[in-house]
Amino acid sequence: MTDTESTPESTPESNEASAPTAVAVLTHIVRSIVDDPEAVVVDSSINRGKVRLEVRVGPGDLGRVIGRRGRTAQSIRTVVRAAATRDDVEVDVDFAD
Amino acid sequence: MEWVETTGKTIAEAKERALDQLGVHEEDAEFELLDEPKQGLFGRVRGEARVRARVRPTQARQKVDRRDRRREKGDRAEKAESTPKTDKVERTERASRPAATTSQRATGERQRAPRPPRSDSPAPKKNTNPSADGQSKEQLVDARQVGEEAQRFMNALVSAFGLAGTSELVEDGDDLEVRVHGAELGLLVGPRGTTLQAVQDLARVASQRRLGDHDTRLRVDVGGYRERRRGALGKFAVQMADEVKESGVARVLEPMSSADRKIIHDTLSTTEGIATRSEGDDPFRRVVIAPAND
Numbered sequence: 001m002t003d004t005e006s007t008p009e010s011t012p013e014s015n016e017a018s019a020p021t022a023v024a025v026l027t028h029i030v031r032s033i034v035d036d037p038e039a040v041v042v043d044s045s046i047n048r049g050k051v052r053l054e055v056r057v058g059p060g061d062l063g064r065v066i067g068r069r070g071r072t073a074q075s076i077r078t079v080v081r082a083a084a085t086r087d088d089v090e091v092d093v094d095f096a097d
Numbered sequence: 098m099e100w101v102e103t104t105g106k107t108i109a110e111a112k113e114r115a116l117d118q119l120g121v122h123e124e125d126a127e128f129e130l131l132d133e134p135k136q137g138l139f140g141r142v143r144g145e146a147r148v149r150a151r152v153r154p155t156q157a158r159q160k161v162d163r164r165d166r167r168r169e170k171g172d173r174a175e176k177a178e179s180t181p182k183t184d185k186v187e188r189t190e191r192a193s194r195p196a197a198t199t200s201q202r203a204t205g206e207r208q209r210a211p212r213p214p215r216s217d218s219p220a221p222k223k224n225t226n227p228s229a230d231g232q233s234k235e236q237l238v239d240a241r242q243v244g245e246e247a248q249r250f251m252n253a254l255v256s257a258f259g260l261a262g263t264s265e266l267v268e269d270g271d272d273l274e275v276r277v278h279g280a281e282l283g284l285l286v287g288p289r290g291t292t293l294q295a296v297q298d299l300a301r302v303a304s305q306r307r308l309g310d311h312d313t314r315l316r317v318d319v320g321g322y323r324e325r326r327r328g329a330l331g332k333f334a335v336q337m338a339d340e341v342k343e344s345g346v347a348r349v350l351e352p353m354s355s356a357d358r359k360i361i362h363d364t365l366s367t368t369e370g371i372a373t374r375s376e377g378d379d380p381f382r383r384v385v386i387a388p389a390n391d
Contacts, residue, residue: 024257032250032303064302072302075295082284082292083258 019044019051022091025083026053029076034061051091053080062097102149107134115150127153129347129385149349238310244273246304247315251275254296258284262319274316275300282320290326293319294354316356327360334364337386342370347387352377358384 023042031037039058044051057065066073077093084091101118105111112128119126132147244266255262255277262279277285286293297317305315318324341348350361361384362373372389375382 021257021259024259025254028253028257029299029303032253033299033307035307064306067302072298075298078287078292078295079254079299082287085284086259 019053019084019087019089019091021086022051022053022080022084022089026055026076026080026093029079030055030057030065033064033072034058035064036061047092049090051084051087051089052094053091054094054096056096059097062095065095099151100149101151102131102147104132104145104147105134106145108146108148111146111148112150115148119150119152121152125153126150129349129387130344131349238308238312240268240271240273240310240313243304243308243310243313243315244268244275246308247273247275247300247317250300250303251277251296251317255279255282255285260284271313272316273313274318276321277317277319279320285319286322290322290354290357293317293322294356297356323356326357330357330360331364334361334386335368338365338368338371341386341388345388347385350384350386352381352383355379355382358382361386 023044027040027042030040030042034040034057036058039056039061041056043054043056045054046052055065064072065076067075073093073095080091080093101115103111103114103118105114108130112123115128116123116126128148128150130146130148132145134144134146248264248266251264255264260279260282262277262282264275264277267274267276284292285296287295296319297315300317301315304310305313316323337348337350353361358375362375365371365373365386370389372387374385374387376385377383
């Protein structure tokens with residue numbers, strides 16, 4: 001746990017979110033459940049020492065990704081968080097269309 | 098609504114307090130044991146005895162009604178989760194489903210509500226009214242196709258994790274199981290199988306839902322976890338059932354996933370003298386083991 005305030009975002013690697021496993025897993029899952037896999041984009045950024053992964057999907061696919069009562073979204077978060085332990089980071093996953 | 102929940106150092110003390118609250122004699126109350134005053138299996142860490150109690154309904158017949166009502170409530174809750182608008186249609190369809198299918202599905206589900214096998218696949222394939230479930234994908238999907246899609250999903254997931262594993266597809270009619278074998282797959286199972294449950298959900302979305310399939314039952318196992326879990330849970334269920342038979346007091350188990358609840362129901366489905374049911378809403382839905390004449 002490093003003090004995030006003393007490591008500003010301008011240091012070379014801090015802006016480059018490094019959670020390759022989490023990103024690979026997230027991308028695979030979302031592409032596997034949407035109608036338009038080509039439209040899936042995953043962006044990562046660092047936010048207070050956590051990696052924030054933002055998924056954008058094609059129009060109409062957000063419902064599929066979120067699922068009833070957010071159940072699919074919750075499952076995605078669970079699995080992606082597990083994957084992120086291989087990257088030694090904590091991740092947050094957000095969805096948008 | 099009329100249930101009260103109390104705790105005490107011993108079961109007797111907890112019962113005493115419940116009776117005080119209800120203001121009735123012990124013989125006019127009915128109890129369910131929520132927790133024993135000791136550490137137990139499967140995460141029961143409460144030090145205190147916890148019971149819930151209520152005034153015993155006067156007639157046996159009412160109890161049957163009540164249980165049905167509870168089932169219906171559960172049923173409705175699950176519908177709300179799916180597509181409320183199609184409620185009526187689904188009900189009719191289920192009623193008109195061929196008897197063979199119904200009895201086949203009912204096997205091993207004694208005491209459970211006659212609901213569709215999985216809450217997220219309510220419409221049978223032999224849908225006479227294609228627009229009823231609001232989906233246009235009504236082509237017949239071959240079970241093998243669903244299984245292979247799920248297997249592909251799992252293989253790619255394992256490699257995305259940077260892990261090594263091999264998978265096999267076990268087919269038994271509409272029952273499909275993708276088993277992933279490998280040495281270090283614990284990450285895909287997670288604490289108490291929570292990650293595996295999520296993985297299975299996603300495999301279902303990626304195969305069944307994407308292909309518009311409503312008939313198959315898909316399960317995913319990783320590193321033999323479910324197999325081992327089934328064994329341990331089965332033993333636990335039998336032990337709890339014995340206690341219920343001996344004491345005549347129903348037991349409410351910890352909240353469990355649907356897969357785990359099914360193991361309990363299935364294990365005890367042929368046990369004489371007790372009946373099982375589930376109550377509450379996920380993720381806190383729990384199995385109740387009750388004396389059969391309760």
